[in-house]
Amino acid sequence: MPRRNPLKPRSAISAQTDIHTGQVIRHHGRNALVEAENGERLECTARKRVHDLACGDRVEWSSAGDDQGVIERVLPRTSALSRPDHRGRPRSLAANIDQLLIVIAPAPEPTAALIDRYLIAAELMPARPALVLNKTDRLTADTRTHIDALLAEFAALDIPVVRVNTREPGALQPLIELLATHTSILVGQSGVGKSSLVNTLLPEHEIRVGELSEASGQGRHTTSDTTLYHLPGGGKLIDSPGVRDFHLWHIDKAQLERGFREFHDPAGHCRFHNCRHLNEPGCAVQAAVDAGEISARRLESYRKLYAQLEAAEERLGDY
């Protein structure tokens, strides 16, 4: 057996050999519940050098006794969802999400412009967007026509669309299939049924299992904490009231254009390399609209958002 180097302190040896990976299920400040690779959960404290921990973060942790650990480092994220804190600085809410589910319902009446904004948010995270029409039991002859046209426009952009309701047994199946193999979040207007969907999708024990022990004091979970849940039908759901309320915060013009995925190809053929697709001659995005390849409404929506960004920039410039 090799002898331990007597000059090497014990702690340094363990720090080198006892590093594991895991995922943050829920956290409260520096206290986090981490799920290890083997599925076991342990309470961890993050080292001071670990900044901006978020639910869903993949971390390296070392053992600190029975069911206790120390978060040494956050591994690079594939995506992040952040929102401004009370001082306007961005704070990460959730990480490593790969699917943004935009929930709509016959009422409150959905608007295409709102969906456009969520699609920009998805593109920037980045995450795959999908549309979930909930409350299909509430469709009427009138609302059905409007909703069908709306969904068809987005389906034509290769955005997956499912139709569900929380009232009939089995009516969530298309959503369950969409959630499997992804780490998703649900977003949408107030009243579309996001809480009802989460409550129907998650078994009762999953809602409780993420709780941090009361013993750690600061680790007490509140219903507003962002939590990562394992879904019975496969896949993971990251959820909290803050995540459900998420909408687009400040973006710049380049980010705006990235959010309109069907513009990317034609934009490469505009006469001017810095074409804004507003009213420039030789604009290939406008030509694609004229040829019926891109929806005129989408270009109009982009131009409205562009004008809003411009106005916001001018206001800032006044200071």
Ligand SMILES: Nc1nc2c(ncn2[C@@H]2O[C@H](COP(=O)(O)OP(=O)(O)OP(=O)(O)O)[C@@H](O)[C@H]2O)c(=O)[nH]1
């Ligand atoms: N008819 C019908 N009603 C539903 C369905 N899903 C949810 N609801 C009802 O719609 C209302 C709003 O549902 P919530 O789950 O609170 O909606 P939410 O999106 O979480 O709303 P906020 O918490 O305000 O963001 C409630 O009265 C639900 O019972 C459905 O599939 N069909």
Ligand SMILES: [Zn+2]
């Ligand atoms: Zn152009």
